[in-house]
Amino acid sequence: xxxxxxxxxxxxxxxxxxxxxxxxxxxxxxxxxxxxxxxxxxxxxxxxxxxxxxxxxxxxxxxxxxxxxxxxxxxxxxxxxxxxxxxxxxxxxxxxxxxxxxxxxxxxxxxxxxxxxxxxxxxxxxxxxxxxxxxxxxxxxxxxxxxxxxxxxxxxxxxxxxxxxxxxxxxxxxxxxxxxxxxxxxxxxxxxxxxxxxxxxxxxxxxxxxxxxxxxxxxxxxxxxxxxxxxxxxxxxxxxxxxxxxxxxxxxxxxxxxxxxxxxxxxxxxxxxxxxxxxxxxxxxxxxxxxxxxxxxxxxx
Numbered sequence: 001x002x003x004x005x006x007x008x009x010x011x012x013x014x015x016x017x018x019x020x021x022x023x024x025x026x027x028x029x030x031x032x033x034x035x036x037x038x039x040x041x042x043x044x045x046x047x048x049x050x051x052x053x054x055x056x057x058x059x060x061x062x063x064x065x066x067x068x069x070x071x072x073x074x075x076x077x078x079x080x081x082x083x084x085x086x087x088x089x090x091x092x093x094x095x096x097x098x099x100x101x102x103x104x105x106x107x108x109x110x111x112x113x114x115x116x117x118x119x120x121x122x123x124x125x126x127x128x129x130x131x132x133x134x135x136x137x138x139x140x141x142x143x144x145x146x147x148x149x150x151x152x153x154x155x156x157x158x159x160x161x162x163x164x165x166x167x168x169x170x171x172x173x174x175x176x177x178x179x180x181x182x183x184x185x186x187x188x189x190x191x192x193x194x195x196x197x198x199x200x201x202x203x204x205x206x207x208x209x210x211x212x213x214x215x216x217x218x219x220x221x222x223x224x225x226x227x228x229x230x231x232x233x234x235x236x237x238x239x240x241x242x243x244x245x246x247x248x249x250x251x252x253x254x255x256x257x258x259x260x261x262x263x264x265x266x267x268x269x270x271x272x273x274x275x276x277x278x279x280x281x282x283x284x285x286x287x288x289x290x291x292x293x294x295x296x297x298x299x300x301x
Contacts (some may be wrong), residue, residue: 004150006269009041012036012262013049014241014254016223021051025073029080035261036084040293041110042149043088044219046241047157047182048103050092056227056235058133061082066095072103074106074114082112086218087147089154091180094119100156105154107145116145120156121165128186128235131158142168142259150175150268151213157181160205164292170212171281175268177208181220198238206248213275215251215266217243222257232282246274 013031017024032043040163048054050073054062067073073092081088087110094104094117103120119138123131124133142165144151160179169177183201185194209216222239242253243264252264274280291297 004148004268005041006150006267008041008176008266008268009039010044010217010264010266011038011040012044012217012219012241012243012254012264014050014219014222014239014262015044015259017221017225019052023080024050025076029076032080032084032086033077035263036086038263038288039257040263041086043086043087043112044178044217045090045180046219046221046270047091047180048093049090049180049221052225053182053221053226053237054228055131055134055187056128056232057131057229058227059226062134063095063101064263066093066101068096069094069104069106069117070114074108077106077108078112080116081108081110085110087111087115088178089152089178091156096136100136102135102138103131103156104138105156106154107147107154110148117157118143118145118154118242122158124158128232142172144169144172144174150228151175152278155179157183160201160208162207163211164206166208166212170214174214176214176266177212177216177270179205179216179218181218181241182237183220183258184235187224187233187236194238198240199249202240202242206241206244206250209244210278212269213246213278213279213280215243215245215268219262222254232287246271247278256273270293 051113094102105118107115109115112177121138125132144153153169202223224236226234239256243251253259254262
């Protein structure tokens with residue numbers, strides 16, 4: 001394994017999705033090729049990018065969309081990674097066994113091999129996001145994936161709200177946090193509520209960068225996707241994919257409603273200097289955190 005580069009050119013591919021799997025894959029392939037021509041070394045794709053966000057309803061027919069890992073998508077993405085000499089972080093609906101499915105991120109290294117997987121740990125169950133019906137919680141833990149570009153801390157969507165997940169990745173040596181994401185508005189919410197939700201989403205993830213002294217990259221879907229059963233109001237995915245530096249500074253950000261390739265240059269040596277002036281890992285009171293293992297701290301006697 002060669003030493004990780006001092007700088008990484010990253011590209012986030014934000015796009016709309018349709019029910020046409022092959023069409024989505026062709027779009028992703030074209031965007032990866034375009035990003036490679038611009039010098040990208042690391043590609044981050046959005047959550048469940050091969051099709052529509054099917055978790056708006058509970059429908060057993062949707063399990064037919066799942067695939068094995070390794071499987072067709074890792075084969076295609078591996079070939080693209082090797083062809084262009086870059087690392088790809090992708091997001092798949094994994095069929096592990098009959099009746100056992102995961103929301104899984106895969107990392108294809110620059111030589112085309114499957115460097116590792118991360119199975120989504122935090123599974124939401126909310127109107128329009130019925131993921132507990134489809135996904136078994138991950139069992140691989142919070143372990144960074146070693147690549148030719150360094151150790152990548154890959155997490156998925158709902159994970160991005162939990163500081164514990166980001167911290168455990170950082171404590172295991174992650175040099176960069178990456179979040180494939182599918183999050184959007186309920187169109188019936190008023191504009192003020194929509195803005196509060198998006199601002200909270202951006203703020204919490206920038207805070208992960210600050211609290212751990214490492215960059216964060218977030219790739220979200222864009223576009224409107226109707227509810228499959230026509231009973232729900234659908235989801236307006238809010239885009240706003242972004243890259244933040246180790247002090248939470250915004251390095252690049254997309255629009256809300258446009259398909260875009262977002263480029264950013266990461267100075268991977270800045271984390272060292274930032275951690276020297278903000279030594280959170282040094283000052284953590286690990287002797288006093290036992291109660292973090294509780295579901296809730298009940299002080300009643």
